[in-house]
Amino acid sequence: MTNIVRLPDITHINFELLRVSGVTNLFTDIESTLAPYGDSQIDPYTAEFLESQRAVGNIATISLITNRRDPAFAKHMAEQLGADAYLCPTSKDHRKPAPHMLHEAARMLGVSISSAVMVGDKLTGDMHAARSAGVPYAVWVDRLGSTDHPGDRYLRRPYERLHKRRYPDRLLIPIG
Numbered sequence: 001m002t003n004i005v006r007l008p009d010i011t012h013i014n015f016e017l018l019r020v021s022g023v024t025n026l027f028t029d030i031e032s033t034l035a036p037y038g039d040s041q042i043d044p045y046t047a048e049f050l051e052s053q054r055a056v057g058n059i060a061t062i063s064l065i066t067n068r069r070d071p072a073f074a075k076h077m078a079e080q081l082g083a084d085a086y087l088c089p090t091s092k093d094h095r096k097p098a099p100h101m102l103h104e105a106a107r108m109l110g111v112s113i114s115s116a117v118m119v120g121d122k123l124t125g126d127m128h129a130a131r132s133a134g135v136p137y138a139v140w141v142d143r144l145g146s147t148d149h150p151g152d153r154y155l156r157r158p159y160e161r162l163h164k165r166r167y168p169d170r171l172l173i174p175i176g
């Protein structure tokens with residue numbers, strides 16, 4: 001069972017509360033979650049927040065999990081955060097919503113899926129991946145930045161808008 005909540009952005013997550021529940025490993029999407037789409041710099045406020053959460057021990061590890069098939073990009077983003085792992089799909093079957101990269105991150109870091117929280121801006125990719133991987137918590141954040149990949153703009157975002165209208169409550173979101 002994955003508990004899914006919706007928050008404006010990653011800096012609204014109470015990592016101290018997650019730590020109390022034994023959840024200290026952060027799995028996060030990159031584009032539109034940590035940086036605006038098309039941007040290769042982590043949002044400074046986000047970077048500062050995550051660093052402070054690590055410093056006090058609320059976050060033990062950070063794994064960046066992206067569907068973008070560009071390891072150089074993922075590495076560049078990971079370095080800015082001092083992330084412990086970054087994963088890109090090596091085959092089409094490994095793309096989110098498949099759970100593959102989340103399981104792979106847990107394996108690489110030697111951490112349990114039950115100690116992880118997944119964060120991302122895509123209902124159809126990130127939240128479904130979280131659920132199929134079996135992470136206990138997932139946070140669906142609003143898109144960071146003002147642009148989208150064209151496929152997202154015309155297909156996924158309209159679906160997400162309908163979903164938000166149908167389930168305006170931000171807690172315990174059913175994802176179908």
Ligand SMILES: [Mg+2]
Pocket residue numbers: 029030031032033120121122
């Ligand atoms: Mg994204």
